[in-house]
Amino acid sequence: MEKRVVFRSAWLPYVLLAPQLAITITFFFWPAGQAVWYSFQLQDAFGLHSEFVGFDNFTTLFRDPHYLASFKTTAVFSVAVAGLGIAISLLLAVMADRVVRGSVALLYKTVLIWPYAVAAAVAGVLWAFLFAPSIGIVTYMLKGMGVDWNWIIKGDQAMLLIIVASVWKQISYNFLFFLAGLQSIPKSLIEAAAIDGAGPTRRFWTIVLPLLSPTAFFLLVVNIVYAFFETFGVIDATTMGGPAQATQILVYKVYHDGVKSADIGGSSAQSVILMFIVIALTVIQFRYIERKVQY
Amino acid sequence: MVEKRPLLDFITHAVLIVGALVVAFPLYVTFVASTLSLEEVMSMPMPLLPGSHFIENYSQVLFAGSTTGSKAAVLDMLINSTVMALAVPLGKTTISILSSFAIVYFRFPLRNFFFWMIFVTLMLPVEVRIIPTFKVMADLGLLNTYAGLTLPLIASATATFLFRQFFMTIPDELAEAARIDGAGPMRFFWDVVVPLSKTTMAALFVIQFIYGWNQYLWPLLITSDESMYTVVIGIKRMIVGGDAANEWNLIMATAMLAMLPPAAVVLLMQKWFVKGLVETEK
Numbered sequence: 001m002e003k004r005v006v007f008r009s010a011w012l013p014y015v016l017l018a019p020q021l022a023i024t025i026t027f028f029f030w031p032a033g034q035a036v037w038y039s040f041q042l043q044d045a046f047g048l049h050s051e052f053v054g055f056d057n058f059t060t061l062f063r064d065p066h067y068l069a070s071f072k073t074t075a076v077f078s079v080a081v082a083g084l085g086i087a088i089s090l091l092l093a094v095m096a097d098r099v100v101r102g103s104v105a106l107l108y109k110t111v112l113i114w115p116y117a118v119a120a121a122v123a124g125v126l127w128a129f130l131f132a133p134s135i136g137i138v139t140y141m142l143k144g145m146g147v148d149w150n151w152i153i154k155g156d157q158a159m160l161l162i163i164v165a166s167v168w169k170q171i172s173y174n175f176l177f178f179l180a181g182l183q184s185i186p187k188s189l190i191e192a193a194a195i196d197g198a199g200p201t202r203r204f205w206t207i208v209l210p211l212l213s214p215t216a217f218f219l220l221v222v223n224i225v226y227a228f229f230e231t232f233g234v235i236d237a238t239t240m241g242g243p244a245q246a247t248q249i250l251v252y253k254v255y256h257d258g259v260k261s262a263d264i265g266g267s268s269a270q271s272v273i274l275m276f277i278v279i280a281l282t283v284i285q286f287r288y289i290e291r292k293v294q295y
Numbered sequence: 296m297v298e299k300r301p302l303l304d305f306i307t308h309a310v311l312i313v314g315a316l317v318v319a320f321p322l323y324v325t326f327v328a329s330t331l332s333l334e335e336v337m338s339m340p341m342p343l344l345p346g347s348h349f350i351e352n353y354s355q356v357l358f359a360g361s362t363t364g365s366k367a368a369v370l371d372m373l374i375n376s377t378v379m380a381l382a383v384p385l386g387k388t389t390i391s392i393l394s395s396f397a398i399v400y401f402r403f404p405l406r407n408f409f410f411w412m413i414f415v416t417l418m419l420p421v422e423v424r425i426i427p428t429f430k431v432m433a434d435l436g437l438l439n440t441y442a443g444l445t446l447p448l449i450a451s452a453t454a455t456f457l458f459r460q461f462f463m464t465i466p467d468e469l470a471e472a473a474r475i476d477g478a479g480p481m482r483f484f485w486d487v488v489v490p491l492s493k494t495t496m497a498a499l500f501v502i503q504f505i506y507g508w509n510q511y512l513w514p515l516l517i518t519s520d521e522s523m524y525t526v527v528i529g530i531k532r533m534i535v536g537g538d539a540a541n542e543w544n545l546i547m548a549t550a551m552l553a554m555l556p557p558a559a560v561v562l563l564m565q566k567w568f569v570k571g572l573v574e575t576e577k
Contacts, residue, residue, distance in 0.1 A: 003463070005470040006402050007480040016397035017409055020390040020450060026435075027447040028416045031427035038427065092314045095307045110562060111315040114322065117557035119509035119527045122550050125534070126321040129328070129543060137324060140340040171318065173572070180573055200303055229422040233511035237531050251422045258426040259516070267426050274423040282417055 038268035057269035078227035093178030116172035120233030127165035155246025181215035329548035367521040372529040382445040383507030391454035399462040498571030
């Protein structure tokens, strides 16, 4: 799409673009270029000397069982967060769509969108407190049911904790998109199906769900990106990648290796790999948007 | 509603009530814990009704900080968070509205190149370029400064897209009329484009305020000085070790303070919030 009517000036557009370009170059292209550059370098322990090592950092990474395990952790984590988050919010949105009117509906909606305002790190702290091994109130209830809960030493429980906290925070977002999607479905379609004798369940599977599928697919990509990157705060505030790297997703490992262990080359190589993953996800998202235009 | 189904209505409300309770439970426990004394929080199980230490806990964290972890006062952190949460949306809106105006309303060499330059930044979240961005900030002397906290978060392809999309819907006749009347591009920008963009700006503001307030990784890297902590970082710094060693009542009071401003923005500006959320993602 292009504007038919435009203004003419030899210098003004460049002046208007200058602030954004200056910030983009300084804080995006310069660091990204350096990440690529460092990923081919090996630095000594004091950072005084570095040499060009080609793809060594990358081959080292793919031979490192910890790095490969981190891929698997990330896959489990993001599939769980995206799957649970989408399923739960779809259920809530379908139910909320039935009671859109009245103050009760407003109350439900207000409670359900609150977690969007909570920072990921704060969400992590809240759930870590509920599930704290010695004082947590949920731990107490679990003990009453005979569950031995201690995420500080049990890897699968630590994973469960960060999944619960991450899903809780993301439900609001998914819920609002599903609700907007549901409310844009023409009522006449639903009524026509009801007149033809289709019950609520049948209408959901044959009309509502197919019409919601673009929203659901969009949310799938967004939720995976969320699980990959934005859950950093949840993990750093709770498990910090532990116990024994059970919750060390890829982004956390970039941070851990680069900031805590000062392995610049290895961390930068991981950054470059992550960049490729983000590019792939963005391409998928945009191909989907192309498709949505035809709807 | 299409038909009367009492059983389905019952299930609907049951699901929503359970959902709302589960979602609200951590928030409620946080509030209760923030009103208890340390002994009450540590008792097993913790009481589930608010205690009598509300004023004590909140004034302790606001003015003095926790005693075991970070000793910075939360009031200073709230000020830092406010600066960040206001500077990010204001900066973003300013640079994005200018650049998208240039891209939509002018034809000039390299226009597409610049557009793509802004576009690809979508693919480079802070998280994937931690170390080099930190080095750049250190080289520029921006560690522990407000400029360092906000500038890297200001460049944003999403805001530029949002304005570009909106500008494409402004009728060409308006620009034509402005040109015939002899108005230059900047006059047109101030008198037509900016007033028309107000709703887009409001929606963007709500989303970006929350984004700025809730930033975690970036302030964690860039602030080593307690006086520059934002409140989200402050909470993390109050957690010192095993769960019995923490002053959970004070941590939870700080968590309440960290949650309230963005929650107030979301709830009070719900209309703009939903609009902003749905439109920035299109």
